[in-house]
Amino acid sequence: MTDYIPVNIPEITSADIDYVTKSMKETWVSGEGEYVVEFEDTFSKVCNRKFGIAVSNGTVAIDLVIEALDLQPGDEVILPSFTIVSCLNQILRRGAVPVFVDALPDTWNMDVASVESMITPRTRAIMAVHIYGLPVDMDPLLEIAARHNVPVIEDAAEAHGLMYRDRIAGSMGLVSTFSFYANKNITTGEGGMIVTDDSDLAEKIRTLKNLSFIPERRFLHENLGWNSRLSSMQCALGTSQTARLGSIIEKRINLAEIYRNAFSEIPDILLPVDSTPYSRNNYWVFGMVLQESFGMNAQSLMEILHQKGVGTRPFFYPLHKQPVLEKFAHKKTSLPVSEKLGEFGFYIPNGLAMKEEQVSRVVEVVSQVLSKNAS
Secondary structure, three states: OOOOEOOOOOOOOHHHHHHHHHHHHOOOOOOOOHHHHHHHHHHHHHOOOOEEEEEOOHHHHHHHHHHHOOOOOOOEEEEEOOOOOHHHHHHHHOOOEEEEEOEOOOOOOEOHHHOHHHOOOOEEEEEEEOEOOEOOOHHHHHHHHHHOOOOEEEEOOOOOOOEEOOEEOOOOOOEEEEEOEOOOOOOOEOOEEEEEOOHHHHHHHHHHOEOOOEOOEOOOOOOOOOEOOOOHHHHHHHHHHHOOHHHHHHHHHHHHHHHHHHHOOOOOEEOOOOEEOOEEOOOOOEEEEEOHHHOOOHHHHHHHHHHOOEOOEEOOOOHHHOHHHHHHOOOOOOOHHHHHHHHHEEEEOOOOOOOHHHHHHHHHHHHHHHHHHOO
16 A cells, blocks of 8 residues: 555654764764763753663663662562553563553543552552653652652653653653654664663663673673663664754644644544643644444554554553463453553554645544544
């Protein structure tokens, strides 16, 4: 289908290409060197953090943080169910226990009000995950964590440049993680970053990501680590993209305004919240949730849109319902909001390199399909 519009079309500018080419011409191609240091310094400053550690992807960023916190079997981590499985993997591998929080029906972020009741003497961390362009309400969460002396891991993978009150995503909690996958505001194709103000934690993570080499004897290993380095070429791309983060977010918001105006009068559709008392949506994705009165779930509607040449992607399938948990004797629970979002939520194309005619086509097709099927 030659005129098919994918859910994401990344924007790579001539400046991006020039800077990546520069790194290659200077033979900086591995996971070490000045381009890696530059990206780490540049991005950590954007996040108002002292230390940045570039890694191979956002999933391994979370893995390394969990490993560095040295979770033990039976330790508990509180996290939202409505998020990607990357947040869960290393918790299970360490033998720790995930304690899932339901989502709010409007912002789709974790229900902070329910967190404190879930804290037990075994709680070792709380993971806050900013979802689809809006942040978790961090102040009350940080207050809860401080009262119980529990560290907060801030997963800002989807939140480059997102503001929470007067603070930027990635600046809160003990440590924060990012993804630079192709659909993110800043992309390195694959890639991730860990930022923190804790020098000891930063050094531990930096060692873990580099095969646990020790400076005194490079190939002598006291601990197991990973090879999770990000290449200089990818770091050059990340540095170039970081320089225009503001304009990238502006493009997302402008496109969202077109979509909001086009779809706001269609019944039985829940559109994203544009703002809250503590943040404005930067629309990393433009999602929508079908109401049950619409008469079909997201998967069925997505298939119709696919046949008409418009790409979509489903919302996250809730973690507490993942089949893999059956291997870990996890206690079953019901989290109705997360389950509804996983069944009825999806998002439509909003790639940064979309052409005007593609945007118009998405509006035309989605409006037609939604209006035809709405009650």
